[in-house]
Amino acid sequence: MASSSSSTPLPNGPLKIAIIGFGPFAQFLAKTFVKQGHILTATSRSDYSLLCSQLGITFFRDMDDLMEAGGQVILLCTSILSLGDVIRSIPMGRLRMPLLFVDVLSVKEYPRDLLLRVLPEESDVLCTHPMFGPESGKEGWNGLPLVYEKVRIRDHALCDNYLGIFQAEGCRMVEMSCQEHDEMAAKSQFLAHTFGRILAEMGIKPTPMDTKGFQALLQLRDNTTKDSFDLYCGLFVRNKFARQELDKLDLAFKAVREKLLERTKDVELH
Amino acid sequence: MASSSSSTPLPNGPLKIAIIGFGPFAQFLAKTFVKQGHILTATSRSDYSLLCSQLGITFFRDMDDLMEAGGQVILLCTSILSLGDVIRSIPMGRLRMPLLFVDVLSVKEYPRDLLLRVLPEESDVLCTHPMFGPESGKEGWNGLPLVYEKVRIRDHALCDNYLGIFQAEGCRMVEMSCQEHDEMAAKSQFLAHTFGRILAEMGIKPTPMDTKGFQALLQLRDNTTKDSFDLYCGLFVRNKFARQELDKLDLAFKAVREKLLERTKDVELH
Ligand SMILES: NC(=O)c1ccc[n+]([C@@H]2O[C@H](COP(=O)([O-])OP(=O)(O)OC[C@H]3O[C@@H](n4cnc5c(N)ncnc54)[C@H](OP(=O)(O)O)[C@@H]3O)[C@@H](O)[C@H]2O)c1
Ligand SMILES: NC(=O)c1ccc[n+]([C@@H]2O[C@H](COP(=O)([O-])OP(=O)(O)OC[C@H]3O[C@@H](n4cnc5c(N)ncnc54)[C@H](OP(=O)(O)O)[C@@H]3O)[C@@H](O)[C@H]2O)c1
Numbered sequence: 001m002a003s004s005s006s007s008t009p010l011p012n013g014p015l016k017i018a019i020i021g022f023g024p025f026a027q028f029l030a031k032t033f034v035k036q037g038h039i040l041t042a043t044s045r046s047d048y049s050l051l052c053s054q055l056g057i058t059f060f061r062d063m064d065d066l067m068e069a070g071g072q073v074i075l076l077c078t079s080i081l082s083l084g085d086v087i088r089s090i091p092m093g094r095l096r097m098p099l100l101f102v103d104v105l106s107v108k109e110y111p112r113d114l115l116l117r118v119l120p121e122e123s124d125v126l127c128t129h130p131m132f133g134p135e136s137g138k139e140g141w142n143g144l145p146l147v148y149e150k151v152r153i154r155d156h157a158l159c160d161n162y163l164g165i166f167q168a169e170g171c172r173m174v175e176m177s178c179q180e181h182d183e184m185a186a187k188s189q190f191l192a193h194t195f196g197r198i199l200a201e202m203g204i205k206p207t208p209m210d211t212k213g214f215q216a217l218l219q220l221r222d223n224t225t226k227d228s229f230d231l232y233c234g235l236f237v238r239n240k241f242a243r244q245e246l247d248k249l250d251l252a253f254k255a256v257r258e259k260l261l262e263r264t265k266d267v268e269l270h
Numbered sequence: 271m272a273s274s275s276s277s278t279p280l281p282n283g284p285l286k287i288a289i290i291g292f293g294p295f296a297q298f299l300a301k302t303f304v305k306q307g308h309i310l311t312a313t314s315r316s317d318y319s320l321l322c323s324q325l326g327i328t329f330f331r332d333m334d335d336l337m338e339a340g341g342q343v344i345l346l347c348t349s350i351l352s353l354g355d356v357i358r359s360i361p362m363g364r365l366r367m368p369l370l371f372v373d374v375l376s377v378k379e380y381p382r383d384l385l386l387r388v389l390p391e392e393s394d395v396l397c398t399h400p401m402f403g404p405e406s407g408k409e410g411w412n413g414l415p416l417v418y419e420k421v422r423i424r425d426h427a428l429c430d431n432y433l434g435i436f437q438a439e440g441c442r443m444v445e446m447s448c449q450e451h452d453e454m455a456a457k458s459q460f461l462a463h464t465f466g467r468i469l470a471e472m473g474i475k476p477t478p479m480d481t482k483g484f485q486a487l488l489q490l491r492d493n494t495t496k497d498s499f500d501l502y503c504g505l506f507v508r509n510k511f512a513r514q515e516l517d518k519l520d521l522a523f524k525a526v527r528e529k530l531l532e533r534t535k536d537v538e539l540h
Contacts, residue, residue, distance in 0.1 A: 081537060136482040145479045174478050184477040192483035195465060201522035207454040208444050209415045212406040213462035213493055216486045223483055233533040246527060252471035253523060256464065257516060263503040267351060
């Protein structure tokens with residue numbers, strides 16, 4: 001596991017990062033950011049003052065105060081489905097330019113389009129998706145993919161400094177367009193979440209004779225349902241490629257079922 | 271990993287085991303049986319003379335010759351769907367009693383009923399299901415479950431000697447009725463195979479940004495499709511509890527889909 005401890009000097013000095021939305025994923029990221037020595041502020045719909053003070057992060061109940069406090073990077077960590085409302089609540093007039101906006105949403109075309117539409121033209125935009133979370137990244141981030149697109153970058157040094165946080169932890173840096181991301185994510189991550197949700201709906205339980213295959217399903221169910229149902233819905237509602245994967249799953253299930261029923265008929269006739 | 275090598279003396283001497291059906295699973299079991307020093311003979315629909323001579327096993331093309339050669343245990347390793355035909359081809363008149371019949375089928379009520387119906391009353395019957403195979407057991411059998419029911423046992427020493435093969439490898443010995451096995455297996459192993467087959471049908475592929483959840487699905491697909499499609503069909507056709515799990519999966523998928531579509535409508539109305 002590659003890791004930088006707070007004693008490693010930051011080659012480009014600490015970054016000042018303001019986090020909007022301090023839910024489970026922001027908390028998970030923030031611990032590593034703080035460990036690396038960056039200076040964090042945060043706001044959220046709910047009050048995380050206590051938790052933030054324990055982590056050494058300045059929490060503002062009010063978005064205006066967060067903007068007033070300044071920063072180089074604004075990190076958007078809200079749920080996929082609330083991003084629109086949250087973005088519209090940012091007092092754009094109070095932003096101190098130049099600024100880098102970064103999002104971490106698990107879909108990418110939607111925030112790219114939204115950010116380009118509503119943010120001031122002078123701000124830079126970096127769209128990212130760390131392909132891991134509190135469960136899969138709990139042993140460190142080494143080898144785990146960080147997908148990103150430099151959507152509108154003028155201050156390349158600042159952007160690279162931000163990406164450097166993930167590089168320093170050993171992430172596999174995967175640059176691709178937001179569209180490519182969404183196509184692939186629909187065929188991989190969305191599918192895995194869908195299987196996890198179906199297994200949860202079925203109420204599967206460990207037995208004294210679990211095979212390794214079934215153990216993998218139990219684990220998938222557990223990891224999937226640790227994420228909010230909102231996150232799962234966002235993967236579907238805000239990724240235009242997801243619907244077609246759901247339809248493919250439906251067809252595949254019907255095909256497998258059909259083969260089983262045909263075979264049963266064969267055996268009964270025999 | 272617990273393991274006995276051929277140099278470990280067998281506490282009760284070697285067993286003479288005649289295997290019927292020398293496909294992938296029988297080959298996998300046979301390697302460990304030989305390693306423990308047991309004496310094996312085999313027959314199968316196809317010719318495995320060469321492979322058997324390499325493994326130190328006497329192969330008979332003809333079932334009659336296998337019976338003539340004798341043995342204490344007859345191990346049934348054919349596919350689930352062919353067991354009926356294979357059993358009926360055994361020349362019962364030539365069996366040298368007393369004998370222990372053991373089966374390894376992945377369903378248990380079906381072979382129990384069949385064996386009790388067609389085998390001579392003087393023979394003992396042990397129904398087993400090793401809950402692992404060439405993939406999941408390739409690093410050894412330690413901790414992996416061996417499910418069994420002593421269906422009709424008079425020669426307890428012989429039965430315990432046979433079970434001792436699995437105990438010596440560190441298997442978790444799980445005694446339960448064939449019915450309990452089938453109920454649980456439908457909810458666990460059959461489900462895992464069904465997910466694996468659906469994923470194969472969908473043609474899922476690795477991406478440069480796989481999450482750990484999706485990697486688990488790729489692995490499940492690979493392991494499932496290494497088993498024959500016949501094996502998968504057998505899990506369904508010969509386990510009366512499987513149909514209801516398939517229906518539950520159908521309902522669960524519809525419920526998840528419904529939630530996604532409802533949420534999409536909410537977001538669009540908003
Ligand atoms: N969890 C992961 O493993 C993971 C991995 C990669 C990327 N992501 C992305 O990271 C983001 C956060 O994910 P998460 O796991 O923390 O859970 P989430 O349920 O997707 O988002 C929770 C966050 O959204 C905020 N929020 C939800 N509804 C809101 C509303 N109506 N108005 C204002 N704020 C609202 C919450 O604020 P309060 O807590 O203040 O209520 C909280 O900060 C998502 O975009 C997700 O796609 C997550
Ligand atoms: N694979 C596993 O991981 C696993 C684990 C536990 C239990 N089992 C059980 O072990 C048994 C064997 O499984 P397997 O993986 O080797 O594959 P399988 O496809 O279930 O069975 C292959 C065996 O069945 C024989 N067979 C198939 N159709 C036949 C027919 N019409 N007439 C005569 N013989 C026929 C094959 O003979 P030929 O090869 O001579 O053609 C071969 O010996 C099955 O009952 C299975 O449920 C398997």
